[in-house]
Amino acid sequence: MTVDTVIAGGRLVTPTGVSEGSVAIDDGTIVAVGHEASLPEADRRIDAADRLVMPGVVDPHVHIDEVPENRAGTMPAETAAAALGGMTTFVDFAWQGRDRAGTDEDAGLLDGIAHKRAKEDESYVDYSLHGVLSRETEGTLDAIPEAVEEGVTSFKMFMSTYPVGVSNGFVDSAFERIAAEDAVATMHTEDPSVCEHLAERLKREGKGDPQYYPDSRPDYAEAMAADDVARMAREHGVKYYGIHTSCRQSAEVLSGFQGDGSRIRAETCTHYTALTREIHESRGNLPLIAPPLRTDDDVEAMFEYLRDGTLSVVSTDHSVYHREYKEEVENWWDSPFGANSAQYSLPVFHEVAVNQRGFSYPFLVRVMCTNPARTFGFPEKGTLEPGTDADVVVFDPDETWTIEETENASNATFSLYDGREVTGAVKQTFVRGQLVVDGGEIVAEPGTGRFVERDLPDWSE
Numbered sequence: 001m002t003v004d005t006v007i008a009g010g011r012l013v014t015p016t017g018v019s020e021g022s023v024a025i026d027d028g029t030i031v032a033v034g035h036e037a038s039l040p041e042a043d044r045r046i047d048a049a050d051r052l053v054m055p056g057v058v059d060p061h062v063h064i065d066e067v068p069e070n071r072a073g074t075m076p077a078e079t080a081a082a083a084l085g086g087m088t089t090f091v092d093f094a095w096q097g098r099d100r101a102g103t104d105e106d107a108g109l110l111d112g113i114a115h116k117r118a119k120e121d122e123s124y125v126d127y128s129l130h131g132v133l134s135r136e137t138e139g140t141l142d143a144i145p146e147a148v149e150e151g152v153t154s155f156k157m158f159m160s161t162y163p164v165g166v167s168n169g170f171v172d173s174a175f176e177r178i179a180a181e182d183a184v185a186t187m188h189t190e191d192p193s194v195c196e197h198l199a200e201r202l203k204r205e206g207k208g209d210p211q212y213y214p215d216s217r218p219d220y221a222e223a224m225a226a227d228d229v230a231r232m233a234r235e236h237g238v239k240y241y242g243i244h245t246s247c248r249q250s251a252e253v254l255s256g257f258q259g260d261g262s263r264i265r266a267e268t269c270t271h272y273t274a275l276t277r278e279i280h281e282s283r284g285n286l287p288l289i290a291p292p293l294r295t296d297d298d299v300e301a302m303f304e305y306l307r308d309g310t311l312s313v314v315s316t317d318h319s320v321y322h323r324e325y326k327e328e329v330e331n332w333w334d335s336p337f338g339a340n341s342a343q344y345s346l347p348v349f350h351e352v353a354v355n356q357r358g359f360s361y362p363f364l365v366r367v368m369c370t371n372p373a374r375t376f377g378f379p380e381k382g383t384l385e386p387g388t389d390a391d392v393v394v395f396d397p398d399e400t401w402t403i404e405e406t407e408n409a410s411n412a413t414f415s416l417y418d419g420r421e422v423t424g425a426v427k428q429t430f431v432r433g434q435l436v437v438d439g440g441e442i443v444a445e446p447g448t449g450r451f452v453e454r455d456l457p458d459w460s461e
């Protein structure tokens with residue numbers, strides 16, 4: 001028997017350990033793991049000596065091509081960025097009305113799913129979708145089981161200050177329906193009323209400089225909303241996943257709901273582990289994200305709560321804007337929110353967690369690969385187990401390089417990590433056995449990715 005590929009002689013990183021070994025891949029699947037001499041002959045041999053061989057990154061929080069008036073992100077560009085960053089699977093969002101603006105009033109959630117699913121041929125990596133519930137109607141609730149049938153097994157809602165936001169009353173009803181399906185609920189948690197009032201005050205005071213922006217969305221407002229939502233989730237027994245946890249206060253709240261058997265998990269994002277609000281002084285509106293960047297103490301809190309498992313995933317919240325949209329405005333409140341990081345998330349988090357704080361490689365694999373795959377129902381992803389998808393990253397942990405935004409594959413023409421020196425670089429990325437990145441370059445055509453219908457995840461493990 002001859003197989004397609006052997007990745008030979010690397011340090012294999014699994015959620016539980018590191019060992020010397022090789023990986024045999026055939027027909028898109030990992031078929032064997034062991035010493036090279038014990039593996040079948042291969043058509044292609046990738047030398048991974050002195051390199052880490054790990055599962056591809058699974059990112060459950062990515063936004064691509066969703067704001068009609070600002071279509072900066074396209075599937076080929078953003079999924080190329082993902083592949084270059086070692087990301088082989090992500091979860092994007094499907095919208096009622098097809099896109100974030102709800103452009104088509106006759107289109108429901110299933111149309112939104114079909115709209116994004118049709119972009120499969122443009123993607124370099126695999127992806128799935130969260131269903132966004134943005135209309136407070138019975139029809140929205142009825143779409144939940146239909147979406148689950150289509151392999152969309154998680155749902156997101158926004159707080160009421162967003163144009164796509166819903167009331168807490170609707171969230172309560174939606175949690176009940178999501179729980180009945182045994183699907184996963186997620187929610188943007190920042191108390192809308194507090195944030196709105198503080199923003200209005202800053203506007204009245206003429207504080208349009210972006211250094212004031214974080215004051216409009218304080219940590220306690222995030223914690224208040226996290227508490228409201230976690231309480232409703234516990235009441236309904238729904239699997240709840242807290243997205244973009246950014247601060248100590250919010251992580252404390254979530255931690256308090258995890259000891260009592262309720263089904264609550266949470267993520268932070270790379271930027272909350274690597275950046276603080278001071279970056280606005282040098283980068284202006286570019287780092288405007290929601291929740292905002294916070295303090296050194298909050299950064300350390302993210303690591304404390306990652307260590308104790310309150311936070312079990314590190315995502316990107318990758319969002320795409322041309323820099324003009326953020327820079328050609330007078331005040332921060334005229335700038336869109338969001339920043340891209342798919343291409344740099346793995347090397348940056350490797351730098352801040354492993355290199356700077358001594359976290360292990362298995363930890364890196366747990367929070368960026370295995371935990372997100374298990375939390376969101378991808379049994380074939382986030383692992384090097386034989387029989388699963390051959391989504392594999394070869395990573396050189398010793399290569400030192402400087403991130404430059406001019407190298408972005410994303411259509412977003414800036415990076416919050418521009419000029420940052422990191423040690424650790426993605427060398428090869430395989431998507432179901434297909435070599436998509438080699439030597440830090442894209443070597444495939446778009447269409448190597450596909451849409452994945454997800455299972456209902458089992459959170460009892």
Ligand SMILES: [Zn+2]
Binds near residue numbers: 061
């Ligand atoms: Zn987001």
